[in-house]
Amino acid sequence: MNALERPTLLVLLGPTGVGKTALSLRLAERLGSPILSADSRQIYRGMPIGTAAPTAAQQARVPHHFVGTLGLTDYYSAARFEEEALAVCTSHFATHDALVASGGSMLYVDALCRGIDPLPTVSEAVRREMYDRLECEGLASLLQELRRLDPVYGAQVDPCNAKRVVHALEIIKESGRPFSELRTGTKKKRPFRVVKIGLTRPREELFDRINRRVTAMVEEGFLDEARRVLPYRDCNALNTVGYKEIFRHFDGEWPLDMALDRMRKNTRVFAKKQLTWWQRDAEVHWFPADEADLVLEWVKQVRESGTIPPADSYI
Helix, strand or coil: CCCCCCCEEEEEECCCCCCHHHHHHHHHHHHCCCEEECCCCCCECCCCCCCCCCCHHHHHHCCEECCCCECCCCCCCHHHHHHHHHHHHHHHHCCCCEEEEECCCHHHHHHHHCCCCCCCCCCHHHHHHHHHHHHHHCHHHHHHHHHHHCHHHHHHCCCCCHHHHHHHHHHHHHHCCCHHHHCCCCCCCCCCEEEEEEEECCHHHHHHHHHHHHHHHHHHCHHHHHHHHHHHCCCHHHCCCCHHHHHHHHCCCCCHHHHHHHHHHHHHHHHHHHHHHHHCCCCEEEEECCCHHHHHHHHHHHHHHCCCCCHHHHC
16 A cells, blocks of 8 residues: 555644644544544543633534543543544544544654553552552652662653652552563554644744633633532542642632733643654644644645655745
8 A cells, every 4th residue: 555545644733722723623624534632631521611622613513532521530541542542543544534633632642643652551549549649758759769669760750740750650560560661662553644733833922822821711711610620629630730720729829810820831831841842753744823724735735645745845
């Protein structure tokens, strides 16, 4: 099968607030494709404002996979997403030659495009044990244990990232092996072409959009939404920017203005992490986010020719 005969997965990625949703809808409508969401928080129900999930009207325009399909207490992982997303691809490509994926979760995009290492499923008992220990002993204690059990990964992990430290210890406890031994990083072959399209904006413009989006979220009812999900604050679904800051306001720690400012700041920090992650990926073809027509023309050329022209030739 040559490149032209292979179905194509078009992956639209970029930092939060850059404008992926609007272009993904236009692209999917042009191709007659649903949208496969690669967002680790939009998959949960009950938090559409805080996660900037596609609205009901947008989902009526184009069917979406993996939006609002899980309860807040449900466990999910990048490994499970890989399995279920590939099943969607297999089903769709049986009758169509193009599928649009869109999202900002780096691990979910990687899981879909290149696969992730087969790690053991972490039981709820082990997960609860590790997070109880984190609360009682603190991150420094768990980091010390990780460095003792797995010196290789212990030297690589961000010492301030509690989620990654805890996850590594969970895997070690479940498998009985160092986490670093299970992380091969080997890219898996896919039975379809993967074409990654990155959207970018000048940093000042992106940050201004993020700041304004937080204000718009509050106007849309984010505070009421956050109060509704407050009883589930310990669930992984809510361990994310926006809710963490506003919960501290509800706890009386921060005034509202301070919580919203921290929310804006932490969202900007996350956007920079996303950009750093994807700028290392030579497979991403970058376009200015406002040049939707150029992206659509470039995609048309990709599909008609079976080749991938340089993105900069269209800018």
